[in-house]
Amino acid sequence: MSVHLPIDIGRVRDCFHPSLLPGLDGVLRTVASQHAASTMLNNAHALLHFHRTMFAGGLVHRWDLADLRNYRTKIVAEFGHDGYLIRLRKLLKRWRSLGHEGVSANTASALRQMRLKGAPTGRAVRTLDPEKGPLSQEELQRFSLDLYRAVEEGKVNLEDLSLCIFHVVTGRRSAQSSALKCKDVDSARKGDPSPGRSEGEQLFLLH
Numbered sequence: 590m591s592v593h594l595p596i597d598i599g600r601v602r603d604c605f606h607p608s609l610l611p612g613l614d615g616v617l618r619t620v621a622s623q624h625a626a627s628t629m630l631n632n633a634h635a636l637l638h639f640h641r642t643m644f645a646g647g648l649v650h651r652w653d654l655a656d657l658r659n660y661r662t663k664i665v666a667e668f669g670h671d672g673y674l675i676r677l678r679k680l681l682k683r684w685r686s687l688g689h690e691g692v693s694a695n696t697a698s699a700l701r702q703m704r705l706k707g708a709p710t711g712r713a714v715r716t717l718d719p720e721k722g723p724l725s726q727e728e729l730q731r732f733s734l735d736l737y738r739a740v741e742e743g744k745v746n747l748e749d750l751s752l753c754i755f756h757v758v759t760g761r762r763s764a765q766s767s768a769l770k771c772k773d774v775d776s777a778r779k780g781d782p783s784p785g786r787s788e789g790e791q792l793f794l795l796h
Contacts, residue, residue: 597633598633601613601617601633601636604636604640604644604648605648605649606648606649608691609650609652609690609691611689612684612687612690612692616680616683616689617629617633619683620632620680620683625768625770626768627764628768630764632676632680634673635673636677636680638664638673639677642660642664643656643659643663651691652681652684652691652692652696653696654695654696654699654700657696660673661674668708670707670708671706672707674705675705678701678705681696681697681700682697682700682701685697723760724756724762729757729760732753732756732757733757736753759795773795774793774794776791776792776794778794779791779792780792
């Protein structure tokens with residue numbers, strides 16, 4: 590069961606002046622090669638939101654510190670936290686480390702010193718967010734019914750069945766699963782030993 594996340598990089602590039610495109614392309618290539626697709630999607634959303642908020646109808650010509658500070662004021666007023674700017678700060682730090690033009694030393698230093706407030710943890714679960722929260726009871730029931738029918742008709746192989754059962758049991762969405770990292774799996778525990786064995790089987794637990 591593959592996971593496809595819609596990421597329109599062309600749309601992101603259209604928001605920036607040609608002089609910034611080498612840096613933008615470089616940093617996005619690095620993110621794509623080192624992180625999950627969901628991270629790439631979140632970064633693209635942050636870039637688009639910055640453009641829409643600060644330069645709607647125009648192009649971003651440079652990463653100006655005054656613009657970033659004004660952007661922070663706007664997103665805190667709208668969302669109550671600095672979530673988008675936290676993503677942008679990471680991108681711009683990488684941008685500068687790659688040696689591309691567009692992020693001055695002064696801007697990088699000021700961003701580094703900002704004490705940014707992230708989004709409250711657990712909000713997506715508490716509010717049953719339809720994109721970032723767990724599958725709803727209705728979605729789980731529909732998913733389970735469709736899976737049962739597919740199994741009955743012999744349309745699901747063992748690998749896909751295992752993945753589907755994983756999502757039913759955990760309530761995760763496919764995009765959330767694609768963002769899992771090795772560090773999210775605890776492999777340091779074993780189950781209770783069965784009769785005739787001194788040790789139980791290896792357990793793999795998700796944090």
